[in-house]
Amino acid sequence: MNGAKAKNNSLIGVVIGSDSDLPVMASGLELLDEWGVPFEVKILSAHRTPKEAADFAQTAAERGLKVIIAAAGMAAHLPGVLAAYTHLPVIGVPIASGHLKGIDALYSIVQMPPGIPVASVGINAGRNAAILAVEILSLTDPTWQDKLDMYRKKQAEAVLDKNARLEKCGFRAYLDGGQP
Template sequence: MKVAIFFGSISDKSIMKIIAEIFKQFNISYKSYVISAHRLPDILSNTIKKIESEGTDVIIAGAGLSAHLPGFISSKTILPVIGIPIHCNNNYGTLGGIDALLSMVQMPKDVPVATVGINNSYNAALFAIHILSIKYQDIRKLLLKFRIKKKEKLITEIKQNLLP
């Protein structure tokens, strides 16, 4: 397993499934876990120890509201942690995900969490791929091809939309 994907609630699944879709394009193995940092801290701690022993390279953690999941994980490991602040569509999520974003980007010194934009699991997946490309040449090659393809597509779209 190269990546562990954590989310704090089953309701976060729709945001987090985008990561799995991108990882399939890059043949990246992963496991996902739904574990609340607040409600199941002992299970979360044990799971972090387990994934470290399995050779995990990167962790992605998505959470909403107070969003302590990525920070909790970061406090328990030296693996890179990428946090995704999630906007919760419930009675408690009235701040539009800003609460989760601030919880992640305001981590105290010595407990870093690389944080992407609200609900931006796409960028979290790509950032993890960039990290993995340092160690794995096959992923690096696929990432370079991916970037070239994206660039070519953008150039084509621009050319098609120029004024006559």
């Protein structure tokens, strides 16, 4: 699956406010691609392309999208603007940028007015946004639940493997290279 190109069957729309946000979102996009989740990626700005951002959100559901992920830094109005124009769930990803390193973006995303909610993940947490979007998809399609179950199983196995290594070699040897 090539997540770099827009698809007609996309379930998740990922919108970034600037191309400089793409590296932050890359690990989440790679995960969606690995899991075979159809998605599209757009660069749209709440301030520089407000009409196009509104059009994207207004037509998202009729295009088949189920969830929108919106990443933006500093004022981070993009997630809120998209949420104002759609009834689909919007997940905001605050991007660390500017003097406040993403705190301003986080506050902008989580302090939405009543009636226009935006979910938020942590600063630069593009991967968590992708996982949350798939969790939302899994509510109506068990295919995605299987992907989530396998992911969590792999996470648990990795932690247990590290614990076994630590117990075998002790903390000093682990710190000196006993880790993967």
